[in-house]
Amino acid sequence: MLRFVIRRTLYGVLVIWVISVVVFVLFFVAPRNVARKLAGRQADMSAVEAIREDLGLNRPLLEQYGDFLWGLLQGDLGYSYYSDEPVTDKILDALPISVSLAAGAAVIWVVLGVSIGVLSALRPRTIADRAATTFALFFYSMPTFLLGLLLLYFLFYQLHLVGIDWFPAATYVPLTEDVGQWARHLILPWITLALVLTGTYIRLTRGSMLDALGEDYIRTARSKGITESRVTVRHALRGGITPVVTQFGIDFGTLVGGVLITEQVFGLQGLGYIAVTSVVQGDLPVVIGVVMVASAFTVVASIVVDFSYAVLDPRVRLT
Amino acid sequence: MTAEEAAHERDRQDTETLLRLENVYKHFHVRGTGWFGRGGSYVHAVDGVSLDVRAGETLGLVGETGCGKSTLARCVARLHDVTDGSIVFQGRDITRLPARKMRPVRQDIQMIFQDPYGSLNPRRRVGSIIGDPFAIHGTESRRARRLRVQELMELVGLNPEHYNRFPADFSGGQRQRIGIARALALRPKMIICDEPISALDVSIQAQIINLLADLQDELGLTYVFIAHDLSVVQHVSDRIAVMYLGQVVELAPTDELMNRPRHPYTNALLSAIPVADPDRAEQRERVVLAGDMPSPISPPEGCRFHPRCPKAAPYCVENVPLLEPRLGDRDDHVASCHFPVAEGEDIALESPSIDESHRAAGAGPPPHTEGTSGHGHG
Amino acid sequence: MATADPERAGEPEQEQDVVKGRSPWRLGWERLRHDHVAMAAAVVIVLIGLAALLAGVVSDLISHPPDTQYREIGLSPAGVPQPPDSTFWFGTDGVGRDVFVRVLYGTRISLLVGIASSFGAVVLGTVIGMLAGFYGGAVDTLLARALDVILSMPFLLFGVALAAVLGPSLWLVVGVIVFFTLAAVGRIVRGQTLSIREREYVEAARSLGASNRRIMFTEILPNVLAPVLVYASLLVPIAIIFSASLSFLGLGVPPGTPAWGVMLREAIDYYTVAPWLFAFPGGALLLTTLAFNLLGDGVRDALDPKASRLGRAG
Ligand SMILES: Nc1ncnc2c1ncn2[C@@H]1O[C@H](COP(=O)(O)OP(=O)(O)OP(=O)(O)O)[C@@H](O)[C@H]1O
């Protein structure tokens, strides 16, 4: 087991390193227009050169990469071109927002997705199952930003018009300040994100539960009482839950690294939000910082998934 | 024998020997679980096999599952590269022929596979499957191909009109016929039948066996016929080779092998055949072998059969028996056992004279010198 | 029993009425044809396709080009967009353009992105997956690891960042989608190839002297095609949503293009006064993704009932 952990972790580090190379090549080698963009439209050549020099963009590539990697290793992601703020600080400020958003939504989508999935797997081909499948497909097909806009329009704006302000929009209240306000301000984004992902989880849970239960079981469950079938359900759930865990790890890891669209729609200044803003501004250090942090989350998530896989499913060989 | 005579003798043999295997080894590397796959080991799937196959004969190849029969077959068909040794076909060493030069040879060596469901691509029409050899070797024009395929289908007893069907539309026996038709397409000299009937219903097995026999007569084919027990092989083979853990342990003409099985393992295989005649059934006790076949990753020392052999003696643990005539048998009956079974001897009643510690230490004086023929041990 | 292998059914030789066997594709198509939901979705997709083809014709017929700004008749004196009426069936947008015509033109971009990127991902993913699975060894290690790395990159974030570096364009969007989805296709195909490579029919082809290329094309490809096709059909809506999302962030197709994502972004400024600005492009977008997902589910059930379910993060 220990060897597996070490090996898997080393592999994760390798992946992150490859990503850092890709990121570096993309952002430092490809664009010639960063300095120009920063200098503004009317700037002359010398101003552009000055900025290039200022940012160290005129140094040899390998040297730049060395600095970049060295910085990464020390947790130093450089300074924002715009605010001169350390990128690490910006990210640390934004992280709680993204985590709050992802964690709250995760609770909703997992509870909703798994329970609906299990229920519809237990009663396949009934009206309830059809309804669940339709619900899943509908939200699975729904673009996040569209759902966000719809919720904003109906649950915020229309309610607001008639004087009901249950769901305030925008602004983030830190968890440490006021738990109630924190949740209240996040509820619409949570619903948005959760509903969009619930579809996947319903489909996944239903599918793997059905596989695990097998056609035979359904027949016996019908002929026997529910009490006895409960035991079997627990068995099936354990077998059927593994793909759900995998999916959850990947989704959660990705989301913590920035919920671009939901944050954008609701004006929450999480990692995704600052990423988009920095992209628009051409603030490369921030973009790179967020991309690296987000990639790290994804890699860590996939490692955790592999471990939990090994724990959940004893058939997985630890090599 | 003078040198000239010897050379002559070799020539004569070469003309009638279609295939000659000399000391063929095939080891598979299995990756270990250590860092970077270290701690790997080797599966000794085929471990020094020498065999001749004569033109026109059927050579039966028998042995338990996992003893390396398929691996040997695949080496001959050059689906595997051998680890060591040589394969001589029609007097030509094909052991390491590059793919391009191997292509014409492939026309002469064909295979029939065990699994009639797995050996036909489910997404292709039967006509195009049977026509594959023509397409690959470009031997027939497109137009002629269809005719030839239909001839082949008729030859193996399929309805040529089913040319456009898919494998799923056929039963197991019919599919095996499709496989046979494909193997026949290029008029091969030799066909390796790797357990061609063991996946079939008993009622259909006989049909396929008869078909193979008819085809042999008609087309002058040479067969290597693989099976995991003797019950079928004894009826179709001219000679039989018994394999155990990657090695041939006994080789003899069929009657000779059935009447005078020298190797205890052969005896065990023989006693496992259901006998119709109740007298004989009573006469012969079933030899029950101890334990399972050991792992081919680390085959036992000395005689590989010793951990399971009812006649095992300490000498067997230390000394590798050679494959040679025993107890005054003819040259064409060879077995690798220090204490071969004599006629009338019932090894079901025997018990090994080695115990665990002996098996490990391999102690004990040799009761015979190597290669001495004479009386059985016991 | 329902779970028995259908291939093994009919063992006693029940002959002989059918001479020409029905291919697995035909059988799949026949199953699909009886799936009413999937067929309805297919009809919707055909209609969407027609809308894309005829967008220009329709715009000529009602003589409303997609980019013309009808500032006099299309905006109220205060400069507010007009709600739907008999002139502007879907109303007008913030600068007085005909939303109906623009929604029609939007089908073009969505279908183009959806189909082009899923096609690209499938072709590249299949090639990579087949090479990796077939040759094994170092080639496989390298390719499989590369796919791992791609799968570890946050998809949308990279898309956004790339748009920043290279400037927003339609083909960049397609390229990004292809790059990030080919890994999933590649994984599926690699897994399939690994198992098919060991089948006896591949061995049989090899013993006949078939070249590697022939084995890959005639033996392996037809067998990986079914799961790949299923994946491709489910990839189309994912690509459409992704490209709309990028455009919504202002980083997809260039602003001003009649694309649904762009229109929805522009609608935000007016969402209190002109809800039709997001109702129509949003409705069209949802209808399209729904139709493709329904059809994709049908294709999966028809061709490959055991194919894995897709996930997506947003
Ligand atoms: N490609 C391979 N890699 C590693 N080991 C292999 C490989 N092919 C075969 N082996 C091993 O070699 C040994 C011989 O296998 P082989 O298939 O030749 O046996 P067999 O006599 O044909 O058995 P069966 O009756 O089951 O067909 C087995 O232990 C098997 O596990």
Ligand code: SF4
């Ligand atoms: S050599 Fe010894 S162990 Fe081997 S088969 Fe003969 S008697 Fe048995």
Ligand SMILES: [Mg+2]
């Ligand atoms: Mg075999």
